Amino acid sequence: MKNRNEALKYYKIGRNLPQGSKESQFFFDLAIEADSTLSYTYFEKSVPFNKRGNYSRGFELLNKAVELNPKMHLGYRGWLRLVKLKDYQGCISDLYNLNKIKSKNTFKAWGQNINFLIGISYLGLKKYEIAIEHFNFAINENNEEIDLNHYLYNAIALLNKESFEQSIRNLKTCISHNSNFTEAYYYLGVNYSKLNQQFLAKHNYNKALHLYEKRIKIRNPYNEVFIELYLEDITQCLK
Numbered sequence: 001m002k003n004r005n006e007a008l009k010y011y012k013i014g015r016n017l018p019q020g021s022k023e024s025q026f027f028f029d030l031a032i033e034a035d036s037t038l039s040y041t042y043f044e045k046s047v048p049f050n051k052r053g054n055y056s057r058g059f060e061l062l063n064k065a066v067e068l069n070p071k072m073h074l075g076y077r078g079w080l081r082l083v084k085l086k087d088y089q090g091c092i093s094d095l096y097n098l099n100k101i102k103s104k105n106t107f108k109a110w111g112q113n114i115n116f117l118i119g120i121s122y123l124g125l126k127k128y129e130i131a132i133e134h135f136n137f138a139i140n141e142n143n144e145e146i147d148l149n150h151y152l153y154n155a156i157a158l159l160n161k162e163s164f165e166q167s168i169r170n171l172k173t174c175i176s177h178n179s180n181f182t183e184a185y186y187y188l189g190v191n192y193s194k195l196n197q198q199f200l201a202k203h204n205y206n207k208a209l210h211l212y213e214k215r216i217k218i219r220n221p222y223n224e225v226f227i228e229l230y231l232e233d234i235t236q237c238l239k
Contacts, residue, residue, distance in 0.1 A: 007035035011044070020048030039069035043076070050080060066094075074098040075109030079117060083223045088121040095121075113138040116150055120226055123157050131157040148174045148181065149218075155187055156227060164191045182211040183218060183229050189237060202238065209234045 014027035028045040031038060042065040049058030062080070065073045078094030081087040095114050107113050119134035135154035142150065151170040158167035168191050174184035189204035211217070212234060218225050 002035045002037060004035050004038065007031040007038045007041065010034060011038060011041050014041075015044055020051070037068055039065045039073060042068070043073055050084065055085065070097065071101050074101075075114070079110035079112065082117055082121055082124075086124065088124040091121045092118055107138075107141045113141060113147065113150070115141065116147070116153075119157070120153060123153060124226070126160070128157045128161040132161065132163075146177060148177055148184075152181075152183055152187070153226070155184075155191075159187060159191055159194075162194070164195055167191050180211055180216050182208050182216050185211065186229055186234055186237075193237070205234055205238050209238065 008031070010027045010031035014024045014031065017024035017027065025045060025048075028041050031041040032045075042061045046058045046061035046065065049055070049061065059077075062073065062077055066077055074094050075098050078091045078098065081094060082091035095109055095118050098109060099114060102114075107115070109117055115134040115137040119131045119138060122128075122131035122134060132154060135150055135157060138147075138150045139154065151173045155167040155170035155174070158164075158170065168188060171184045171188045171191070174181045175188075178184075185204045186208035189201045189208065192198070192201035192204060208229075209231075212229070212231055217229055
């Protein structure tokens with residue numbers, strides 16, 4: 001028999017205890033026992049398992065949360081599939097499904113633009129044309145709010161499609177808003193090298209190298225950076 005009020009009481013206690021502790025998991029179990037249809041309990045219970053890399057148990061719980069409340073939890077599962085598992089097709093499937101049921105003008109999935117995450121997934125699958133399409137959607141959806149990563153990864157997809165001039169335009173947009181954008185200079189160098197403009201290529205590689213040596217690059221303390229730039233990438237091009 002469902003007892004939603006009791007389940008919510010145990011759920012709130014569990015949330016306020018240290019995440020992943022035996023005590024918090026105990027109260028989440030009590031909440032599930034009181035009402036097995038409260039999706040947030042499964043979601044919260046899943047988080048520490050996925051943070052610790054126990055994806056088998058984590059996704060077992062998260063999948064239950066999605067089953068009960070897809071509108072609330074599909075975005076997180078899609079993001080998690082991309083960032084932690086590199087399950088590009090799984091991310092695309094989840095976020096396409098979320099797009100079908102999300103509220104009008106809601107573009108975010110776990111704090112990031114849905115079309116940007118889909119674009120990254122297609123870029124990972126080397127499907128550059130459709131990746132570019134979704135990056136452009138993301139750029140247009142942001143209106144006055146500019147996320148330079150949208151332009152950067154769009155530029156990378158365009159580079160792989162050999163649309164060099166368009167790629168360069170996106171990278172120059174990055175630099176116009178952030179003159180210390182190491183990755184933008186590096187990919188400008190790659191574009192100019194492909195266009196056989198070696199002087200401009202070398203100039204931008206050197207700019208990227210200078211910034212990289214100052215430890216200026218895209219970093220994430222929790223997750224692997226997608227297509228992360230390394231020192232060897234730059235020095236190899238300069239050779």
